[in-house]
Amino acid sequence: MIDRAKGVWLIDTEGKEYLDGCSGAVVTSIGHGNPDVLAAINEQAVKVTFTHRGAFATEASEKLAAKIAQMTGYPGVWLVGSGSEAVEAAIQFALQYFREIGQPERQHFLSHRHGYHGNTLGALSLSGHARRTVLGGLAYDFPTLRTPYQYRDGEGLSEANYCQVLLTEARTHLENHSGHLAGVVIEAVGGATLGATPVPDGYLQGMRELCDEFGVLLIVDEVMTCVGRTGAMMAVDHWNVKPDLIAMGKGMAAGYAPIAAVLVGERVLAAIENGTGRILGGHTYAGNPLSCATALAVLDVFTKDQVLAHGQRMAKELEEGLDRLATRHTLVGDARGLGMLRALEFVQDRTKKSVALPQGTISSRVFSACLEQGLVVYPSTGGFNESILVAPPLTISSEEITDLLSKLDTALAAVERRMQEAGEITLDSTSA
Numbered sequence: 291m292i293d294r295a296k297g298v299w300l301i302d303t304e305g306k307e308y309l310d311g312c313s314g315a316v317v318t319s320i321g322h323g324n325p326d327v328l329a330a331i332n333e334q335a336v337k338v339t340f341t342h343r344g345a346f347a348t349e350a351s352e353k354l355a356a357k358i359a360q361m362t363g364y365p366g367v368w369l370v371g372s373g374s375e376a377v378e379a380a381i382q383f384a385l386q387y388f389r390e391i392g393q394p395e396r397q398h399f400l401s402h403r404h405g406y407h408g409n410t411l412g413a414l415s416l417s418g419h420a421r422r423t424v425l426g427g428l429a430y431d432f433p434t435l436r437t438p439y440q441y442r443d444g445e446g447l448s449e450a451n452y453c454q455v456l457l458t459e460a461r462t463h464l465e466n467h468s469g470h471l472a473g474v475v476i477e478a479v480g481g482a483t484l485g486a487t488p489v490p491d492g493y494l495q496g497m498r499e500l501c502d503e504f505g506v507l508l509i510v511d512e513v514m515t516c517v518g519r520t521g522a523m524m525a526v527d528h529w530n531v532k533p534d535l536i537a538m539g540k541g542m543a544a545g546y547a548p549i550a551a552v553l554v555g556e557r558v559l560a561a562i563e564n565g566t567g568r569i570l571g572g573h574t575y576a577g578n579p580l581s582c583a584t585a586l587a588v589l590d591v592f593t594k595d596q597v598l599a600h601g602q603r604m605a606k607e608l609e610e611g612l613d614r615l616a617t618r619h620t621l622v623g624d625a626r627g628l629g630m631l632r633a634l635e636f637v638q639d640r641t642k643k644s645v646a647l648p649q650g651t652i653s654s655r656v657f658s659a660c661l662e663q664g665l666v667v668y669p670s671t672g673g674f675n676e677s678i679l680v681a682p683p684l685t686i687s688s689e690e691i692t693d694l695l696s697k698l699d700t701a702l703a704a705v706e707r708r709m710q711e712a713g714e715i716t717l718d719s720t721s722a
């Protein structure tokens with residue numbers, strides 16, 4: 291049970307310290323207990339904590355929307371309370387867009403089967419995540435795209451050729467379904483289900499072109515990757531691609547308040563402004579002043595403390611350290627990621643990339659062994675693989691990265707030792 295937190299450290303009720311090696315669920319990008327943010331929360335709490343946007347705007351919500359628009363270049367910012375809500379709202383924006391322009395038959399979405407977009411009906415309809423089974427037949431059965439996942443797919447192909455294969459398949463889907471498709475919804479870096487797997491270079495550009503060719507909106511889910519997590523303000527910036535809609539969340543208020551948003555591009559915004567002029571969505575807590583003031587303070591810290599540049603430097607150190615661990619530990623099949631969103635994928639046989647144990651066993655063993663060492667990591671299997679995310683706050687120091695890697699090294703060695711004793715793994719000569 292956690293009692294308090296400061297910087298990258300969480301302290302439980304017994305006084306044990308844990309290094310927050312995954313920012314909770316890739317949320318606490320600027321670390322815990324930032325005094326500027328705490329002061330802003332207090333200041334706003336004293337002024338006003340809640341008004342409903344049906345009646346009023348507040349300085350906090352207006353300033354936040356303006357700040358996000360300025361940081362991202364998107365003219366429309368629609369505030370919601372969670373990442374799942376942002377994805378649902380993006381779906382609704384896409385549907386509204388096509389009604390506004392007189393194509394109401396466009397109501398379907400294409401997505402990656404191995405993606406994750408949230409735990410609500412629409413979001414789970416876009417995903418093959420294990421959680422989808424909870425919905426049974428209620429999840430909408432949209433066709434899905436082959437997920438970019440070169441570690442387990444496209445073996446022997448160069449990145450460029452693999453990308454071409456994926457885009458050729460995507461084109462066929464778009465050709466077959468284009469008349470009733472509203473959007474393609476994808477993550478630029480598969481997070482909660484794929485252990486930090488970035489799309490191949492060229493994929494997003496290719497998808498942008500396909501969407502334009504078939505008159506479909508490109509919607510990128512940056513709930514996990516937004517606000518510097520991958521080393522750019524938004525992950526799509528790595529490839530200079532401009533989606534029509536972006537869902538963002540997590541790092542936007544870095545865990546100091548629940549808030550998320552949809553970025554609305556010119557085309558969609560203009561269709562609504564020139565059409566009905568109304569958005570029929572919204573949730574009670576959307577744009578509430580306390581969350582908005584908090585997110586604004588987090589974004590101010592992000593800019594003022596040059597968190598992006600610091601995070602880029604620290605991410606390089608983390609990447610090199612994880613690569614070293616991957617060579618030392620038989621259990622690690624792959625080390626990958628983008629910026630400060632990184633992962634290790636585990637296997638029992640590195641050559642075959644195989645896992646015989648029931649799904650989720652190894653990642654939960656690593657999770658527990660890390661906790662024993664005072665390190666928190668995030669299992670990111672989604673029912674598809676054995677991986678953990680390593681995604682500490684962007685504000686982590688070099689010494690803390692060294693500490694993180696050393697704790698992880700010890701935890702991996704402990705899991706490997708136990709697995710070797712149980713005959714579940716054969717350690718190779720390079721193993722620690």
Ligand SMILES: Cc1ncc(COP(=O)(O)O)c(C=O)c1O
Binds near residue numbers: 372374408481511539
């Ligand atoms: C890419 C992505 N989209 C959406 C969500 C859902 O966000 P939330 O849990 O805030 O509803 C998540 C959460 O992990 C996510 O990683």
